[in-house]
Amino acid sequence: MDAMESHRASISKDPNSHDSQVYTQLSHAVVRFLGLQSPQDMVEFGMQSAAELIDLVSRFTTNTFTISTPALTPLGACVSPVVALINHSCDPNAVVVFPRAGGESRKHEEPLMQVIALKPISQNEEILTAYIDTTLPRETRQKILRETYHFSCQCTLCVPSLVAPPDMREAMWCPKKCGGVCVLPTEENSLTRCSRCKAPVKDTDAVLDAVRVGEEALHKAEALQFSDPKKAMQLTTKLVPILISAGLVPAAYPLLALSRLGASLSIAHLPSSDPQVEEVFSPEVEGEKMTPELAQEALDDAVRAATRASTGLSQILVEGHPVRGIALAELGKLLSVDEPKPTHVEPKDTTSSPVIPSTSSFVLNPKLRAAPYPPSGPPRLKLAYETLVRARMELMIGFGGGKNEGGEVGKQVRQLAVDIEKELMVWKSGVRNALQDRPKIPVKQ
Numbered sequence: 001m002d003a004m005e006s007h008r009a010s011i012s013k014d015p016n017s018h019d020s021q022v023y024t025q026l027s028h029a030v031v032r033f034l035g036l037q038s039p040q041d042m043v044e045f046g047m048q049s050a051a052e053l054i055d056l057v058s059r060f061t062t063n064t065f066t067i068s069t070p071a072l073t074p075l076g077a078c079v080s081p082v083v084a085l086i087n088h089s090c091d092p093n094a095v096v097v098f099p100r101a102g103g104e105s106r107k108h109e110e111p112l113m114q115v116i117a118l119k120p121i122s123q124n125e126e127i128l129t130a131y132i133d134t135t136l137p138r139e140t141r142q143k144i145l146r147e148t149y150h151f152s153c154q155c156t157l158c159v160p161s162l163v164a165p166p167d168m169r170e171a172m173w174c175p176k177k178c179g180g181v182c183v184l185p186t187e188e189n190s191l192t193r194c195s196r197c198k199a200p201v202k203d204t205d206a207v208l209d210a211v212r213v214g215e216e217a218l219h220k221a222e223a224l225q226f227s228d229p230k231k232a233m234q235l236t237t238k239l240v241p242i243l244i245s246a247g248l249v250p251a252a253y254p255l256l257a258l259s260r261l262g263a264s265l266s267i268a269h270l271p272s273s274d275p276q277v278e279e280v281f282s283p284e285v286e287g288e289k290m291t292p293e294l295a296q297e298a299l300d301d302a303v304r305a306a307t308r309a310s311t312g313l314s315q316i317l318v319e320g321h322p323v324r325g326i327a328l329a330e331l332g333k334l335l336s337v338d339e340p341k342p343t344h345v346e347p348k349d350t351t352s353s354p355v356i357p358s359t360s361s362f363v364l365n366p367k368l369r370a371a372p373y374p375p376s377g378p379p380r381l382k383l384a385y386e387t388l389v390r391a392r393m394e395l396m397i398g399f400g401g402g403k404n405e406g407g408e409v410g411k412q413v414r415q416l417a418v419d420i421e422k423e424l425m426v427w428k429s430g431v432r433n434a435l436q437d438r439p440k441i442p443v444k445q
């Protein structure tokens with residue numbers, strides 16, 4: 001701990017500043033935890049003064065990592081002196097992950113914490129990980145990095161070059177729908193035009209309003225997600241369409257953040273497929289009995305929300321980023337859930353069906369938006385299979401291939417894809433048999 005970087009010297013002297021308050025709170029927590037009554041009591045724990053206590057807190061906040069499950073749910077914090085040597089970039093070439101759930105039987109098999117390369121890293125090139133959520137817009141990232149890590153990031157995403165296309169975290173579609181994008185207007189700079197066809201965005205006030213309202217709703221929904229998930233879900237459901245019609249691209253802030261929150265809330269609150277569990281935990285929705293139709297609607301809503309989140313993430317994170325892989329895996333799993341009320345589909349050879357929309361085309365290709373999404377029956381199963389295969393490919397990068405097998409989720413997804421492939425084969429052979437059993441049309445002599 002002593003060898004790690006401390007930022008005590010740069011902590012603001014203003015007691016009302018954000019970092020001063022955080023340090024005071026954490027120092028008090030340490031004092032309470034250790035049961036210290038007086039400064040002398042600190043000696044027993046290797047600290048000679050209050051300044052050393054602040055050093056400890058600073059080293060801890062600057063050098064700890066979030067421990068997460070193999071599906072990226074945060075569990076706590078840990079310190080690794082070696083991994084703490086790695087500097088930050090908002091466009092990292094490596095990630096810190098915990099691919100396995102661990103447990104007693106696996107204790108000696110492999111280290112739980114791993115640093116995995118996301119792209120080829122040449123000799124002498126610096127290994128860089130991201131300390132923060134890189135889906136956030138530049139100013140928010142810079143603020144967190146300044147307040148918690150005391151530096152100003154100079155990575156390619158933080159130092160915007162004039163020739164670079166707009167960052168999709170802060171972009172909207174061209175008002176003339178040419179397929180190009182414009183930088184989102186801000187209070188300071190409301191003049192914006194399409195980077196491709198140069199068409200100007202006329203009603204910038206409407207876009208600014210939508211972003212402001214969206215951001216407020218996001219903060220409210222984040223605060224309510226555990227205490228009042230229903231209200232949080234209502235907020236995301238209301239705001240996502242407003243931001244979409246204001247023209248934001250799926251990766252733009254706060255649309256992506258709301259889509260991700262909406263997806264995780266709708267997955268967490270899906271009616272259980274087990275009728276007994278269903279009876280106990282969610283017998284009614286909004287005072288109505290949970291019918292197969294309502295269950296189907298809830299499942300389809302969750303699929304659409306997960307698709308929006310996954311499409312947004314794919315616009316800004318590199319292929320194989322663990323967050324992208326997990327989002328795809330969640331979408332694939334949702335698509336493979338048995339439909340409570342599948343619409344009747346005529347048997348046909350699904351392998352040659354031209355009407356199955358891909359998951360991202362639902363969000364990105366306006367021509368396909370008219371097609372029902374998600375599809376039902378075998379086309380849905382085929383989409384589930386394709387999504388799981390893509391998820392597995394990405395997880396094999398982000399959580400490591402070889403012995404890692406794409407982590408715990410990579411392994412699960414592979415098994416699920418194998419099972420669905422078998423199901424699809426049964427369908428195909430069923431269709432073939434049905435076609436062969438058809439009464440032959442007598443050929444006229």
Ligand SMILES: C[S@@+](CC[C@H](N)C(=O)[O-])C[C@H]1O[C@@H](n2cnc3c(N)ncnc32)[C@H](O)[C@@H]1O
Pocket residue numbers: 004005062063084085086087088089148149150151152153154
């Ligand atoms: C986990 S430590 C990284 C290792 C640290 N550079 C060292 O030598 O011990 C985090 C600290 O490193 C510095 N740091 C990390 N990434 C940086 C970057 N991209 N630019 C400038 N300083 C950075 C900041 O002072 C930050 O608080």
